Amino acid sequence: MNFKFHFKSVLLILFFIASNSAYSQKDKPNIVIIYVDDLGYGDIGVNGAIGVKTPYIDTLAENGLNFTDAHCSASTCTPSRYSLLTGSYAFRNNAAILEGDAPLIIDTTKETLPKMLQKAGYTTGVVGKWHLGLGKGKIDWNKRIPLGPKEVGFDYSFLIPATGDRVPCVFLENQKVVGLDLNDPITVSYGTRIEGYPWGFKHPELLKQHTDPYHQGAVINGISRIGYMKGGKDALWVDEDIPFVLSETANGFIEDHKENPFFLYFSLHDIHQPRIANIKFVESSTMGPRGDVIAQMDWCVGQITESLKKANVLENTLIIFTSDNGPILDDGYLDYARELVGEHKPAGIYRGSKYSVYEAGTRMPTIVHWPEKVKPGTSDALLSQVDLYKSLACLVGQDVEKGAAPDSQDFLKSWLGKSKKGREFLLEEAYTYGLRMGNWKYIKPKNKPVPNWIVQKFVDPGFREEVQLFNLEDDPLESNNVYKAYPDIVKVMEAKINEILN
């Protein structure tokens, strides 16, 4: 009798522990990062877009928190993505824009943001653009690629390997080319021209959009790309279908994992070039292809929120909507974005663009949406995406491994709108470096000519021989260099930036 009683209470206690931890596990919010490519601060309705409507994003902002001074870590893609997933500044690893056959640049022996979330019990997935390299050396595209998202901490992956304007133009699912016929193997080459798909510079008659000389490699689906490619015909993507394929895949991931906490890194191809909208979105803006793909991207965002709603998890999902670098009108494809932009201001009131150290390079449209925990409103806290790693670790109650995420700081309260406190110093990586200290903006001098390929994009990367210092409070446009009037501020910021960089 006594034994029976004991046995029963042990069972009860065990049941209590199990159900309690199951409860707290279930209670953890899902986390979805919607990462748009090349979207500027002013490119969404709620931040003043003209010429294109973004109703789904605006709804997220209405019911969520819209940030006015949140930054990606760099003004180009690979560095920003590297920092987001590793909590480390890109310069520490010389992370720069990668070719489509580059090796993986994330150290797989170290903890990453998705690995940290796996430890906290999350199922993790990445759908969309990767651009962080794959494999260790020369990639064999006809086999499973040995190093990639899996080794970085994603249980599931469905990828555009690099960018839409680079070969190979195929999707990878769990590191294998989707739909590949092994009798038609894939070869990819950067630098040396290989026979295979025709070359853009020789076959302008095949093109849907003409390009500058840098994008005149393999012509696939009427679009010439960077790099050369042969084979894999059955596996080629159709650019016009990419938004549908990615949204459906992301929705499938949500549906499959709705019962337990999941992390989805939904990394869109839009609005990067080539901007080839699906017919459903052609002429949905007054700005030509660039506006049309903004509308298309907004529709993809709507697909995700709809599918979270359908799965009954929208209330307890933390959505972070943002972008990887500032906007650019002419990045090499002649799609008339400059000519058709009209009154629309892709970067809002800010100076600069993609590739630039001025504010528009890194100040991103950023919305946090979590109906259960985040009150709607706006926040001007100075935040960096490099901090998402430690902030999310704090959210899920997970310790960060020693040595991981060296540059990441916990700003969870600010990301959730419970505090307006921002970073004391915020690094902006570009082809030179910027530093924010409150409303002060310091730019490190760079005495080098601007590379030709940047000049041709009508972009000012911010290279100057002298120090630049701006007070964004009364000069948000960074037009009045006041470094001579504030030697003490310059001294403090110079010392800080040197401390960070050395």
Ligand code: NG6
């Ligand atoms: C640049 C490419 C540009 C684009 C960019 C990457 C040239 C001249 N330009 O080097 O086409 O692919 O890299 O964009 O090669 S990003 O958003 O992925 O950083």
Ligand code: CA
């Ligand atoms: Ca980008």
